[in-house]
Amino acid sequence: MSAKQGLGKMAAVLLLLLVLTVLLVNSVLDRKAESTVTEPVVTSEPVIESEMPDFGSIQDVRAKKAAFFGYMKPIVDAENQKIAAERTRIQQLSSQSSLSEKDKTWLASVAKKYRLTLADELTPQWYAALLERVDTLPVSLALAQAANESAWGTSRFARAGNNLFGQWCFSKGCGLVPTQRSEGADHEVRKFDSVAGSVAAYLLNINTHAQYADLRALRAGARRDDQPVTGLYLSPGLVRYSQRGEAYVHELMAMITGNGLEKYDVALTAPASPGAG
Helix, strand or coil, X not given: CCHHHHHHHHHHHHHHHHHHHHHHHHHXXXXXXXXXXXCCCCCCCCCCCCCCCCHHHCCCHHHHHHHHHHHHHHHHHHHHHHHHHHHHHHHHHXXXXXXXXXXXXXXXXXXXXXXXXXXXXXXXXXXXXXXXXXXXXXHHHHHHHHHHHHCCCCCHHHHHHCCCCCCEECCCCCEECCCCCCCCCCCEEECCCCHHHHHXXXXXXXXXXXXXXXXXXHHHHHHHCCCCCCHHHHHHHHCCCCCCXXXXXXXXXXXXXXXXXXXXXXXXXXXXXXXXX
């Protein structure tokens, strides 16, 4: 056999090995892609929360409002984005015929977080019930409530406890004792390590507490009908947030429209529930 023929056979062998290697790599990648649903990666830059500004020192009302919304909106956006990532993964899992142990464990932790019992059989109805809770809240509504409950970030509870939404707690020392607390009452106004913690707790409260089931039903209905989910639309679902009832709802709606907060809801998107449209 000549040297030329030997080189030709060697080249053919190398080519065959290259083809087999490519086929093997593609097969491994395909199996890996089908094996499990991984948690969505949030690609936006993380929000680095700065110290809350002294809003009380800003005398001009318009400037104070602009400063308050400018500080709060990125924090609300970041917390909403975390919920949207959870929601996306739940929707992906709901379309699978079987789940990995990792996915089952994650799903159980999310169900516990959102106070929903993990069913033995994960039916479409169960996934729908979970998705009704794991959903974002319109930015306009969160901003209006934060401004209303914290007196534009100037209240004692906002300044000393990072509590922008008036959330209560019931363990002694868990928060700040209201100066006008009724005799015999034991609640405190919860303290948070950060404003982001306050926002996260507020969103979880709205998404889990029985008092706000009507709001969640309104939101789920809008998702199913492929309609915008806005602060004005969901405001009536907060009638039990305050003892003022309907007057409180009207006040929130007036704050949303009066401060032009509707524009923040235009870009708010979250994947619709399965079967929406």
